[in-house]
Each structure stands twice: as C-alpha cells, then as structure tokens.
Amino acid sequence: MGLRTHNVPQAFPYQGSKRRLAPVIIKYIPESARRLVEPFAGSAAVSVAAAFAGNVNEFWLNDAHRALMALWQRIIHDPDELAAAYMGLWQSQHGRERDFYNQVRSDFNTSQKPELLLFLLARCVKAAIRYNRRGEFNNSPDHRRKGMMPGTMKDSLRLVAEALGSETKLTSVDYKKVLAEATVTDFVFLDPPYQGVGGGRDNRYISGVDFDEFVCELESLKEREIPFAVSYDGRTGDKVHGHKLPDHLNLYHAEVLVGRSTQATLLGRSEETFESIYVSRHPDPTGMPGRQSVKGAREELLFA
C-alpha cells in the first residue's frame, strides 16, 4: 500500500492539508468500507491517497467553503479546461506579478470563479485561505514563488480527477448534515479547522466548529457504528495544541511524528511535532492493520 506521499499528486496546495498524515490514516480504513466521506474536505488529501492506494473507490467530498467546492467540481469534471485556464493566468503574471495577483484577487472576490481561486491558492502565502470581515479573500502573494508550473498543475489535476472518478459526490453544506447521511458502509475522516485559529467566526464562508457539538456528533457516529477517524490536536515537545477528545468516546489514539525542529535540537531541546489521529473502535472481524497502535501509540511517518 502506498506509504509514500511524494508520488501522490495534490490537486492544489492547501494550508492544513493532511497530505503527510494521509498514508497513516488510510491504514485505518476497514475492509468493510465502500465509501470514504470527508465532511471537512479542503484539498481532500486523505481521499486522494486512498484513491491511489486503492483502499476504496467511492468518495464524498464536502466543505462549507462554497468556492472551494466549485473548484472541486471543475477538477473532477473538467480538469483539462481548468488547467488551461490556470496556464493562461500563470503566463499573464510575468513582469507584473504583484499587480496581477491583486487583480485576480479582486476579480475572484466578485466572480468566485474556480480558476481564480486555484491561481490564488498556488500563489498566496502558505496556501492559506483568509477572508476579511466583509468576506473578501485578502491573503497576500508569496513573493518567493510563482505558483505551480502549468505543466505540473495539468498533470496533477488530471491524475486526481481520474483517481477519484466522476462519480465523486461533491457538496457544500455544514459537516453535521453530511454526518447525518453517513452509513455503516462508509469510513468518515473528520479534519475540522485548526482549533488554535479563533477570531474569524463571523466570517461568511467558514463556520466555526463548536467543540461540544463536535463531540456529540462523534457520539452519534459511534452509536450508529459508523467507522471514523479524526485528526484534531497535536503537540510540539510538551506543548499541546488544541483540545484532546474525551476518553468516553473510547477511541484509539495514535500520534504521528510530522516534524522535528533542527533549531531546538541544536539547543538541546526535543522539539518534535506530533499530530494526533483518533480512530473509532469499529467492529471489524478481519482486524484492522495498525490495530496494535492503541492509545498513545506512535507512528513514524516516512518523510517524502
């Protein structure tokens, strides 16, 4: 099974992408699963990895951000035309990068066109989607790079579209609506927005996710015996980011090493960064791969 990430394409760069965690997460997909459901899809790194590894071949991607799902619609149904539009934009920026970026950003804020969002994600700082209070995309361009080369973009979009397939279900609703429709033959991967990012709650595109409500939703999945995995908290050294999920959910908890600070190592401190994965103890008579990775287990991730 594909444990490496470097040969799995990415549809678009995205802050918070679980691309590096994906090879570990897909090991927990039970054999009974027919469909992978991502209520907080973003760049859907886990679905893409599962599609390439062949774990499942049916997908449901959902994200509350409408423009992002419109971009997915184009990726799945018209990747070549989207790649051509990206190439047009990418080539037009030369010699006037800053002004061109600003123009694309302002056009996107009026038209919400998917190719403009793709260009912005490829060009902006940390591939981060940021909106101001008026609901306008306001992230700045990264001056050190020009965005993915059009040829690479075309190949990636086509490969991702082929791997996921045209039957992929795409929606843009609140995650709770997706969970209400999930069934026992699904595997749900939940990756809610990073908890440390407060503030922008009044944002018109991205709703906040309330912790207690989220826990109730997980209880409901558990009661309905729907297998799921959650990426929620993490830590660097002893510093924990975000809430831990409560014990009563009785989930497997694995920590995945995703980074090591060379700076801290030089100063004699251990600054390893781990991300947590929680997995439901779903009934699986065949036994899940990685089942021995119970509470507190550590998985070393292969660096691509």
Ligand SMILES: C[S@@+](CC[C@H](N)C(=O)[O-])C[C@H]1O[C@@H](n2cnc3c(N)ncnc32)[C@H](O)[C@@H]1O
């Ligand atoms: C951490 S990102 C997911 C990243 C994704 N796993 C990937 O690999 O790119 C969280 C996503 O949740 C979406 N989101 C925020 N609130 C939501 C809600 N209430 N319902 C559905 N999606 C939501 C955001 O738009 C964002 O794309």
